[in-house]
Amino acid sequence: MGVTTEILLPLALFAIMFTLGLGLGLADFRRIAAQPRDVLAGLVSQVLLLPAVAFAIALIWSPAPALAVGLMIIAAAPGGVTSNLLTRYAGGDVALSVTLTAITSLAAMVTVPLVVFVALEHFAGAGAAAEMSMAGIALRMFGIVVVPVVLGMALRAVRPALAARWLPRAEALSGVLFVLVLAAAIWAERQNIATSFAAAGLAALALNLAMMAIAFWGTAAMGCARPQRIALSLECGLQNGTLAIAVVAALGLDPAHALPAAIYSLLMFATALVFVAAVRRA
DSSP: OHHIIIIIHHHHHHHHHHHHHHTOOHHHHHHHHHSHHHHHHHHIIIIIIHHHHHHHHHHHHOOOHHHHHHHHHHHHSOBOTHHHHHHHHHTOOHHHHHHHHHHHHHHHHHHHHHHHHHHHHHHSOTTTTTTOOHHHHHHHHIIIIIHHHHHHHHHHHHOHHHHHHHHHHHHHHHHHHHHHHHHHHHHHTTTTHHHHHHHHHHHHHHHHHHHHHHHHHGGGGGTOOHHHHHHHHHHHHOBOHHHHHHHHHHTTOOGGGGHHHHHHHHHHHHHHHHHHHHHHHO
């Protein structure tokens, strides 16, 4: 994955996060005060419950250590920008979806290192993370996540008309690069993909379906209305697979660790489309 890791992957991640920033304004962060219950429900579901459910599933399925760690990494990844688009099609709260994608993406510089350390220590054995620095991982996350988002937001603030013109093209480019990264990750492990899918495919699907169900029905108990529950379900179901694969590359982990992210990314679009079709008919 030399060319992919050194060129395509950083470019794809920069494009995705820069595009996220292009679509963000201060109003998206003020929504924390305007909709505290809905935002809190989303953050609890994505930042706390998602890794916890992934950990439980990894314990139950007991896949190879690399696949278990990879499952935790995709669970730690923030929501993907596609969730905003599908939330619109499903009749959900798009503004809430955008806010949650932004917050979880910026928080990833803290949440991802924590989950990675726990996953490596538990599934790869004591001392597996001994040579890694949590501060070092956080700095990498800052560079690959926070910086491009802030640059996108800065361009929107300074040149809003230009940002508006660029946004559709940036979204299209991000989608193409995401597909290329996903294909490259699968190709790199093509000899093991069948075995890995059998070992981690059901676990990835279980994680996806469990979190979408928890976010949709569980948040009803918190008083969240249907449009917000739709947004929360898609936000918890659609993860930033490119970021998860980039974390594997940035930490120098074996490419097998990226397979759960690749498998999850394939499955999540299928389940999300089924979900959107179901809520539109209801």
